[in-house]
Amino acid sequence: MSLRDNPCQRYHFVIDGSRWIVEAIFRLSLKDWFVATLIAPLLAMTHTKLLSRESIMTNLKEKIVFVTGASSGIGRSTAVQFAKLGAHILICARRDDKIQTLAKELGSSYGVKAHAFTLDVRNQKEVENCLSGLPDEWKCISVLVNNAGLSRGLDNLQDAKIEDWDEMIDTNVKGVLYITRAVLPGMIARNEGHVINIGSVAGHWTYPKGNVYAATKFAVNALSQGLKMDLLGTPIRVTSIDPGLVETEFSVVRFRGDSERAQKVYEGLSPLTPDDIAESIVWAATRPAHVNVNNIVLMTTDQSAPTMVHRKSS
Numbered sequence: 001m002s003l004r005d006n007p008c009q010r011y012h013f014v015i016d017g018s019r020w021i022v023e024a025i026f027r028l029s030l031k032d033w034f035v036a037t038l039i040a041p042l043l044a045m046t047h048t049k050l051l052s053r054e055s056i057m058t059n060l061k062e063k064i065v066f067v068t069g070a071s072s073g074i075g076r077s078t079a080v081q082f083a084k085l086g087a088h089i090l091i092c093a094r095r096d097d098k099i100q101t102l103a104k105e106l107g108s109s110y111g112v113k114a115h116a117f118t119l120d121v122r123n124q125k126e127v128e129n130c131l132s133g134l135p136d137e138w139k140c141i142s143v144l145v146n147n148a149g150l151s152r153g154l155d156n157l158q159d160a161k162i163e164d165w166d167e168m169i170d171t172n173v174k175g176v177l178y179i180t181r182a183v184l185p186g187m188i189a190r191n192e193g194h195v196i197n198i199g200s201v202a203g204h205w206t207y208p209k210g211n212v213y214a215a216t217k218f219a220v221n222a223l224s225q226g227l228k229m230d231l232l233g234t235p236i237r238v239t240s241i242d243p244g245l246v247e248t249e250f251s252v253v254r255f256r257g258d259s260e261r262a263q264k265v266y267e268g269l270s271p272l273t274p275d276d277i278a279e280s281i282v283w284a285a286t287r288p289a290h291v292n293v294n295n296i297v298l299m300t301t302d303q304s305a306p307t308m309v310h311r312k313s314s
């Protein structure tokens with residue numbers, strides 16, 4: 001017969017249990033009572049604080065996220081990942097067909113608003129006009145992802161083409177500056193915002209023939225650090241996301257359409273994917289308002305420095 005079926009046994013069980021609790025209470029010393037009364041409220045307070053921290057993660061639903069260079073690679077994935085959170089997405093690049101198609105996809109797949117416009121970030125006047133001419137509903141940008149960027153050539157500095165240098169410096173450094181300068185005053189006036197720059201591991205370590213590309217990414221690193229200082233006292237956050245090898249159109253662009261050469265960059269290893277980077281961008285943007293993620297450096301496990309990679313032989 002089980003305890004539940006035997007009322008007599010149940011009675012003894014209850015009496016024994018109560019006696020045990022009463023004895024335990026009386027056995028507690030004065031010191032135990034003191035500790036218990038002091039610790040319990042502290043534990044409760046900490047627990048409540050932790051819970052409230054969790055509940056104040058930055059919510060980007062219906063906020064405007066602006067991603068430059070969203071026609072491919074990391075920028076495209078970033079736009080998609082933010083749309084999945086319910087953010088409204090503003091995108092630009094030079095290839096209009098690609099960003100218009102993406103904007104339609106974001107609207108139909110995630111039910112968010114998406115607005116695409118053609119822009120060459122190297123052109124300061126164009127940047128200023130495009131951003132000041134945005135429809136009013138798109139002006140309050142909460143998150144800016146300065147992603148548009150490229151590499152051109154892989155040459156010793158003494159042999160390199162001057163136009164390659166100009167293109168990299170104009171896009172990766174001046175483009176970031178022009179866009180940030182145009183977006184930041186609105187963020188400051190509204191007391192909210194987050195600037196996320198896409199740097200590179202090449203902004204931490206240079207590599208043979210990577211001279212000017214690395215110099216532009218060292219510059220992005222310096223700009224992110226400097227901007228964080230200039231914005232001290234405001235709630236605006238600044239983050240630099242610095243990836244190693246990511247398989248995108250990056251190498252095809254670097255080698256001016258030579259896809260065979262581009263493919264060799266990723267041969268025998270598992271490169272990062274654009275989604276890997278986009279996820280880290282979204283993670284930084286959704287931390288609670290008091291958390292500024294200054295810098296994330298990501299590499300594939302098969303990479304340890306820009307040119308130090310492990311390739312599996314086939």
Ligand SMILES: NC(=O)c1ccc[n+]([C@@H]2O[C@H](COP(=O)([O-])OP(=O)(O)OC[C@H]3O[C@@H](n4cnc5c(N)ncnc54)[C@H](OP(=O)(O)O)[C@@H]3O)[C@@H](O)[C@H]2O)c1
Nearest residue numbers: 069071072073074094095120121148149200246248249250
């Ligand atoms: N892939 C990597 O291994 C890697 C590693 C570290 C850092 N990064 C950085 O990640 C960022 C994104 O590159 P990705 O790998 O995603 O390469 P990607 O696939 O070639 O994408 C680059 C994006 O930048 C845009 N862009 C380039 N020049 C532009 C300009 N003048 N004006 C406007 N948009 C411009 C391109 O669009 P349009 O051509 O349509 O204009 C494209 O959407 C870059 O800043 C790059 O330096 C990449």
